[in-house]
Amino acid sequence: MRLAGKIAVITGAGSGFGRGIAEAFAEEGAKLVIADIDEKRAADVAKAIGSRAVATTADVTKKADVEAIVRSAVSTYGGLDIVVNNAGITHKNQSLMTVSEEDFDRVYAVNVKSIYLMTLAAVPELEKRGGGSIINTASTAGVRPRPGLTWYNGSKGAVIALTKSMAAELAPRNIRVNAINPVIGETGLLEEFMGVPDTAENRARFIAGIPLGRMSKPTDIANAAVFLADPASSFITGVALEVDGGRCI
Numbered sequence: 306m307r308l309a310g311k312i313a314v315i316t317g318a319g320s321g322f323g324r325g326i327a328e329a330f331a332e333e334g335a336k337l338v339i340a341d342i343d344e345k346r347a348a349d350v351a352k353a354i355g356s357r358a359v360a361t362t363a364d365v366t367k368k369a370d371v372e373a374i375v376r377s378a379v380s381t382y383g384g385l386d387i388v389v390n391n392a393g394i395t396h397k398n399q400s401l402m403t404v405s406e407e408d409f410d411r412v413y414a415v416n417v418k419s420i421y422l423m424t425l426a427a428v429p430e431l432e433k434r435g436g437g438s439i440i441n442t443a444s445t446a447g448v449r450p451r452p453g454l455t456w457y458n459g460s461k462g463a464v465i466a467l468t469k470s471m472a473a474e475l476a477p478r479n480i481r482v483n484a485i486n487p488v489i490g491e492t493g494l495l496e497e498f499m500g501v502p503d504t505a506e507n508r509a510r511f512i513a514g515i516p517l518g519r520m521s522k523p524t525d526i527a528n529a530a531v532f533l534a535d536p537a538s539s540f541i542t543g544v545a546l547e548v549d550g551g552r553c554i
Contacts, residue, residue: 306334307535312382314338314374314427316365316419317392319346321492322442325523326389326530331357333531336382340365340374342392365392365419366411368426375426385430387534390420391442398500401455409456416460420467428480436479438534441468442526443484445549453500461486465545472543481542483533488549490521516551 313330317323319341327337327350337358341347344362351360361377363370378385394415396408420441431437446454447461465484472482489498489511501507512519529548532538547553 306332307531307537308387309334311335311386311534312337312378312384313387313389313534314340314378314385315389315391316340316363316374316423317442318389319343319350322487322490322523322526323389323391324350325527326391327354327358329524329527329531330387330534331355333535335387335534338374338378338381340392365390365422366414368422371419371422372426374423375430379430384434385427386434386437388423388427388431388437388439389442389530389534390423390439392419393442393444395454395457395497397497398453400453404456412457412460413463416457417463417467420464424471428475428478431480432478437481438538439471439475439480439482440530440533441482441484443468443486443545445486445488445547445552448486448545448547448553454498468545469543476542481533481539483538483542484545485526485529485533486545486547486549486553487521487526488515488547488552490523490526492523495520514552515549516554519550521548521550 313335315327318327318339331354339347339351339360340363342364347360351358363374396404441464443464444461446458447465450458468484525548
């Protein structure tokens, strides 16, 4: 198994891309901390995975909660090898002039500040294991931004930039940092991203811009995350991997 003996924490793992990543990591032999702000969802995912997973409830915008996620990995399994900063949120697709300050602050807290907090908490533990892999869920929105999600786009652009800077700075510690850029996906946030009801007609408008002809699925993102966590990718760092069906071509 590709991740046998590895210990990972995954934020936002109670649903969507995060759950897909957790399930894929478990299949590859990793031991997991399933972190999510929704206690029941986190518990359900951990239960479904079984003995190699524990759940923790956490708000990734709060330092104490993030530190508790890392402590859970160390106390339960003895260390930490892989961090997946997957928790994310968006504002509804709308004019940039009508997004509230509260929504703006929340988007940047969840999408950007959380990575800062996790880095402070996790890097010392990764160093104790001789290095590790950090994977940030960014977005094609940070590469090819479009109207309606301007402030969200900016947050994901920040994730891509900090991923590259983190990679350069943490390389001497043997800590690799990469990002995944999903295209719009079949997750619980779909209607927020579209800004319209989730109907076949509305989906078709978004799919029209994806050359491979469909939205992303959790399994697509999970497969990319397994590769970036796998020692087989040990010479890859600072990459923002587009998993987008050709959207960014």
